[in-house]
Amino acid sequence: MAAMAPGGASNSEIYKGNAGKLLLPTWLVIGFFLLIPVALMAIYSFLTKEFRGGVIWEFSLTAYDQFFLNRGLFGDEPPSIEWTYIGIFWRSIWQAGLATVLCLLIGFPTAWFIATRAPRDRTIWLLIVTVPYWVNLLIRTVSMKFLIRDEGPLNALLLSTGIIDAPLGLINTNLAVQLGLFYSYLPFMVLPVYAAVERYDFALSEAAADLYASRWTILRLVILPVVKPGIIAGCILVFVPSLGAFLAPDLLGGAKSFMIGSLIEEQFKGAAGNWPFGAAAAMILMTIVMIVLLVYARSQTREAKA
Amino acid sequence: MNKFLATSLIALTASAASAQELKLYNWFEYMPQELLDKFTAETGITVTMDTYDSNEALLASLKAGKLGAYDIAVPGDYMVKILGDEGMLGSFTPDEIPNHGNIEEQWLNVPFDEGRKSSVPYQWGSTSFAVNRDVFDGDINDTAIIFSPPEELAGKINVLDTSGETLTLASMHLAIPQCTSDRDQLKALNALVTEAKASWASFGSDVAKDVLTSGDAAAGMIWNGFSAKARNEGANIEYAYPKQGVIVWMDNLTLLKDAPNRDSALAFMNFMLEPENAAALTNFAQYSGGVKGMAEFLDPEVANSPENNPPEGTKTVFVEACPEEIQVMYDAIWTNLKK
Numbered sequence: 100m101a102a103m104a105p106g107g108a109s110n111s112e113i114y115k116g117n118a119g120k121l122l123l124p125t126w127l128v129i130g131f132f133l134l135i136p137v138a139l140m141a142i143y144s145f146l147t148k149e150f151r152g153g154v155i156w157e158f159s160l161t162a163y164d165q166f167f168l169n170r171g172l173f174g175d176e177p178p179s180i181e182w183t184y185i186g187i188f189w190r191s192i193w194q195a196g197l198a199t200v201l202c203l204l205i206g207f208p209t210a211w212f213i214a215t216r217a218p219r220d221r222t223i224w225l226l227i228v229t230v231p232y233w234v235n236l237l238i239r240t241v242s243m244k245f246l247i248r249d250e251g252p253l254n255a256l257l258l259s260t261g262i263i264d265a266p267l268g269l270i271n272t273n274l275a276v277q278l279g280l281f282y283s284y285l286p287f288m289v290l291p292v293y294a295a296v297e298r299y300d301f302a303l304s305e306a307a308a309d310l311y312a313s314r315w316t317i318l319r320l321v322i323l324p325v326v327k328p329g330i331i332a333g334c335i336l337v338f339v340p341s342l343g344a345f346l347a348p349d350l351l352g353g354a355k356s357f358m359i360g361s362l363i364e365e366q367f368k369g370a371a372g373n374w375p376f377g378a379a380a381a382m383i384l385m386t387i388v389m390i391v392l393l394v395y396a397r398s399q400t401r402e403a404k405a
Numbered sequence: 406m407n408k409f410l411a412t413s414l415i416a417l418t419a420s421a422a423s424a425q426e427l428k429l430y431n432w433f434e435y436m437p438q439e440l441l442d443k444f445t446a447e448t449g450i451t452v453t454m455d456t457y458d459s460n461e462a463l464l465a466s467l468k469a470g471k472l473g474a475y476d477i478a479v480p481g482d483y484m485v486k487i488l489g490d491e492g493m494l495g496s497f498t499p500d501e502i503p504n505h506g507n508i509e510e511q512w513l514n515v516p517f518d519e520g521r522k523s524s525v526p527y528q529w530g531s532t533s534f535a536v537n538r539d540v541f542d543g544d545i546n547d548t549a550i551i552f553s554p555p556e557e558l559a560g561k562i563n564v565l566d567t568s569g570e571t572l573t574l575a576s577m578h579l580a581i582p583q584c585t586s587d588r589d590q591l592k593a594l595n596a597l598v599t600e601a602k603a604s605w606a607s608f609g610s611d612v613a614k615d616v617l618t619s620g621d622a623a624a625g626m627i628w629n630g631f632s633a634k635a636r637n638e639g640a641n642i643e644y645a646y647p648k649q650g651v652i653v654w655m656d657n658l659t660l661l662k663d664a665p666n667r668d669s670a671l672a673f674m675n676f677m678l679e680p681e682n683a684a685a686l687t688n689f690a691q692y693s694g695g696v697k698g699m700a701e702f703l704d705p706e707v708a709n710s711p712e713n714n715p716p717e718g719t720k721t722v723f724v725e726a727c728p729e730e731i732q733v734m735y736d737a738i739w740t741n742l743k744k
Contacts, residue, residue: 150729151487152468172595172737173588183744250620270621271607353607354566357743367469370461370568371736 137385144378152372162379184362184380188387191359194273195341198280199288202337203330205281206288210329213289214296221297228289236283240346243279244270247351271353279347287336295329331395339388359384425450427669430466430475432656433458433611435528437689444676450669458611459567460484467493473663476670479527481654483569483726486517488659494523495660501671504678512655512695524657525674526695528630528687531715532570532652535632535642540623545645548578550624552601559604563616563625566608568739570652571626572598573724577649584727586734595738602742617642629712630691636712644712650720655695 144162146154169181213224231239246253249266257263269275299322307317323330345360354361359380366377425448429436433456441452457463460481467478472493480488488494499505505521512526536545541557552575554562564571575598576583581590606622614631616622618640627635632644658674660667676682683694684702691707700708707713727735 150732151491152465172591172734172741174733183740187744248619248621349609353563353609355602355605355608355743357740362740365740368462368465369459370732370739372461372465372468373736 140378140381144375144382146375148373148375150372152367152374154374159375162373162375165376166379166383187357187362188359188384190356191342192387194276194280194358195338195344197277198284198341199334199338201277201281202285202288203334206285206333207292207330210289210292210296214293214299225290225293228286232286237346239283240279240350243275243282244350247275247278270351271355273352275351276347276358279351280341280344283344283347284337284341287340288333291329291332291336292326293329295326299325335392342384342388425669426666427452427477427673428475428665429454429673430463430471430478430661431456432479435479435656435690437685440682440685440689443682444673447676448669448672450666450672452673460569461567464488464491467661472661473665475661476664476666477673478659478661479656480524480659481656481724482515482517483724485524485657485659487726488661489518489523493662495662495664495667495670496522497660497671498522502675502678504675507678507680507683507696507698509695509697515655518657524659525678527656527658527677528690528692529653529655529695530629530692530713531721532565532574532626532628532654533645533647534574534624534626535617535635535644537617537620537623538641538643545624545643546647547645548574548647548649550645550647551626552578552597554601554604554624558624560606561623562605563607563609563613563622564605565613565626566610568735569724571608572735572738573652573722574626575601577647577652577722580649583722583725584731584735586731591734591738595741598738598742608743614638628692633691633707633710633712646715646719648720650722651715653721653723 143154145158145160147157147159147161149155165181166184167181168178169183170176170178209228213221213228216224245251247267247269248254249268249270253269254263254266257267269278303321303325304317307321312320343360343363345358345364348354348356348358348361352358357365363377363380363384365371366373366380427450429452431454435456436454441454445451455475457466460483463478463480464484464487467475467488468491478488485494499521502525505525508521508526512529513521515521518524534551536550536558540561541555543555550558551562551564572594573583575594576585579590579593579597581587581594585591607616609616613625613627614635617625617627617632617635618638627644629644632642636642636644658677660670660674664670677686678696680696680698681702683696684699687694687699688702688704688707691710691712693713
């Protein structure tokens with residue numbers, strides 16, 4: 100009982116009575132910006148579509164039917180599994196997963212490097228990492244396009260130095276999309292990992308080394324378990340926005356193939372104007388993300404018990 | 406305190422009444438700032454403009470609650486019809502707009518707005534494609550350039566990222582009607598675009614000019630005025646008049662339902678029907694106007710540009726708005742194309 104408030108009551112007792120009031124802002128934010136929009140989306144996904152955008156207030160499962168069942172171009176064939184949207188989802192999940200792995204591979208050593216500098220230098224390094232992100236995402240993505248296009252500076256440099264003899268042809272490929280995602284979300288990996296590594300007590304490494312642990316063993320058995328929460332947070336912060344990204348696929352991938360984000364956008368902004376289907380796709384996406392997070396949470400609790 | 410509140414409220418309402426506004430919703434890169442400044446100088450009405458990049462995006466935005474936020478939008482011909490059918494347009498009588506008589510005869514009784522009761526002409530032009538002449542110097546006046554391209558152009562083609570214009574041009578290539586319900590024709594259309602996609606580098610509308618000037622694409626679907634701008638920016642490109650025809654469209658200043666500043670909207674329409682102002686817009690956008698007496702104010706370069714002067718006998722087609730049961734099949738083809 101180190102922290103005693105005047106009068107002898109502990110902090111937790113003082114706050115207890117006010118807990119409801121103190122949580123009010125949180126609940127307002129969650130309610131207005133999370134629960135109500137998600138509930139609206141869930142409702143819309145079960146409504147009948149109105150031609151060219153909008154909904155008719157009649158219950159319908161058509162949106163989910165369209166997502167999972169293929170009834171042919173004219174809608175009168177016997178239903179089979181619809182692979183179109185599953186394929187689009189799979190492509191997005193694969194791209195987002197790859198971006199997460201790349202961000203981790205580059206982000207972890209970067210965070211480690213920064214966290215092991217002198218405290219004064221860390222601020223400078225962190226600043227250097229975040230400065231590009233003061234600029235709007237759209238502008239950064241367009242800049243990336245300028246850099247990697249066939250007539251752009253990257254190819255000009257490589258051509259003039261004789262490293263390549265024809266342009267790389269990066270623009271409008273999945274690789275370009277990947278590059279865009281990686282670049283866009285790297286700091287979301289670096290910052291939480293940095294925060295975790297910064298708190299790491301390096302005496303633990305020394306102790307392990309004294310006990311003849313190899314460097315690899317130290318990393319695996321001592322460091323990683325301690326910084327794991329930071330890594331997990333970083334992975335979620337990179338994976339989730341990458342999954343819904345549509346700027347990079349549009350600008351760097353040439354909008355040739357839908358990603359989840361652009362598929363949903365098309366339902367609300369494009370000629371299709373199918374709001375219930377857009378809402379259903381968004382709900383399915385959210386369900387997938389929720390399942391991933393729940394599985395993670397369960398494995399954590401199991402670990403904690405063990 | 407109450408007195409202070411009351412005074413500031415009065416001040417607020419007074420300023421709202423005196424400062425007239427106009428909320429304009431327009432396509433990107435489609436309005437010269439000087440013209441807006443001139444309008445403000447003449448009328449004291451301040452203009453706020455937001456932009457969109459396709460007719461469908463305009464419709465979606467209005468449906469999602471923006472109706473009532475704007476006075477004027479600039480939909481294309483078929484979208485004027487759709488907005489009218491959806492009950493999203495306001496109306497006026499010709500005598501409310503003194504310059505209504507300046508509208509060219511051929512644009513007065515148009516099928517999408519008979520007698521011009523909701524809209525006045527803004528710009529009209531065509532959609533086809535442009536080809537970089539450094540890359541390909543053969544005959545370009547055939548839609549095969551896009552849909553079964555020669556070797557030099559394969560993999561270097563940009564198409565517009567809107568199903569309306571891209572699938573219409575594909576239909577013209579196959580010589581099938583728009584909004585067809587014939588299964589074989591729809592299957593052929595589906596097969597054509599799916600196969601052609603292998604030769605396409607990208608889908609993009611707002612970047613249609615940029616991809617040609619930057620060299621990202623060697624051929625690309627584009628609007629004629631946008632193509633002229635790309636040429637003026639130094640790209641060695643030529644706008645094609647395919648033998649299958651070009652898509653023709655007209656964008657229109659259209660009064661929206663529940664316009665918050667109806668008087669300002671009508672004043673702006675009147676202003677844009679002045680031949681001098683219509684010509685200034687045309688010189689900027691480089692399409693064609695629909696107003697009488699513009700000729701003397703036009704830049705000869707714009708008036709005589711190859712993009713604005715199709716060869717005699719060029720076939721023209723307007724994009725049609727399909728009924729719902731047919732549109733879903735075109736939507737399916739488009740999704741299938743981009744899956």
